[in-house]
Amino acid sequence: MNPQLENSLLIGGVLLVFGIVGFLTRRNLIVMFLSVELMLQAVALNLIGFGHAHCNYHGQSFTIFILTVAACEAAIALMLFLAIYHRRKTLDVSIWYELGEVDVHLAEPQIDKEAMLSEPEPVQQFPGLTPAGLEPVLDGQITSEREGVVTRA
Amino acid sequence: MLIMIAISLAQHAAELGLPVIIGLPILLGVVGYLFAVVSPFRRRSAPASICLLAAAICAWWFWWRPGQPPVESVLFTIFAAMMLAGGCGMQVEANPVYAALWFALVILSTCGLFLMQGAAFVSAATLIVYAGAIIVTFLFVIMLASQSGSSVYDRRFRNPFLSITMGGLLLAVLIALFKQPMPPISREQAAFTLSAPQARDMDTLAALGRSLFADHLWSVELAGVLLVIATFGSILIARQSREERG
Structure with a gap:
């Protein structure tokens, strides 16, 4: 086989597996989404390699479409994540276990006792966005929002 | 041992x-x-x-x-090592901000690999779209939606x-x-209908454009529609969640 094609297939395969493992193991929604983007990059690498081996431009065209779809995906998914965060104040996927139907008995969600017992890591401060503008005046009634949500971990 | x-x-x-x-x-x-x-x-x-x-x-x-060939294999080794280090670091890193930065490293080295395979335009486009737009958006969202530092669900897998x-x-x-x-690539597979590559335009933007707008014209139109729909969709979701919050 063409050694260049083989190289890009190998590297693409390893990157794809990193993406899959990350998607399965991580619990932060944003990092899971980044893992999906990693898988898309792996596929793009393979497409470019095949296009180069076949001496035509279909691989590159497909990669441009992948880029388009990834941009759309990122826009919508990040909006959804923000909405989820405002509703539940966490980005943990394991609180969405209860999306399943009531009468279907899934595995019990794991509760990390070790994490509760172990001492917390030192808190790092990162720059946040300061709120800007005036606080909007609400007309008397404040819709109740579920704050203080139980996080399982 | x-x-x-x-x-x-x-x-x-x-x-x-x-x-x-x-x-x-x-x-x-x-x-x-x-x-x-x-x-x-x-x-x-x-x-x-x-x-x-x-x-x-x-x-x-x-x-x-x-x-x-020495130059190619050395370059490939460097880019591949950077890419795999980035991928591994992204999955191991507890902090989502650092994970996004590792992902940027993966994108950079992937662009280098694209460049090595004669895909200069795709490389530049990936760099601009991913590293310029998507990762910045990610960082914004992480900063909007994060507690101080890394939380428990980032550290436990x-x-x-x-x-x-x-x-x-x-x-x-x-x-x-x-x-x-693998079976060798035959000439019939390599040549294609509308945009058969010509000898003088190998690896140029003009040839890629001809392939995009001759072979994949419908897909280009569909991609445009998809982008418009995604824009409307994300604006709608943002407005909805704001109304829900009151």
């Missing part, structure tokens, strides 16, 4: 055949990844980095053949044993498939 065994195995790799060539780096990689992720070892990063480094060196040793073992097996199968002899 482990390193000695690895070195002696590497010296006899040619006689040991494909299972060892594929299996040894993957095994080392799986062990290193588990060391990096599973909680009792997580604070001590020395065994994880030793195992991962050994896996990388082992894989490079098996991959390297003396007859290769779901089912690491099962997923990583599965990933190693999948990788082994994939590489074994790539090592199978």
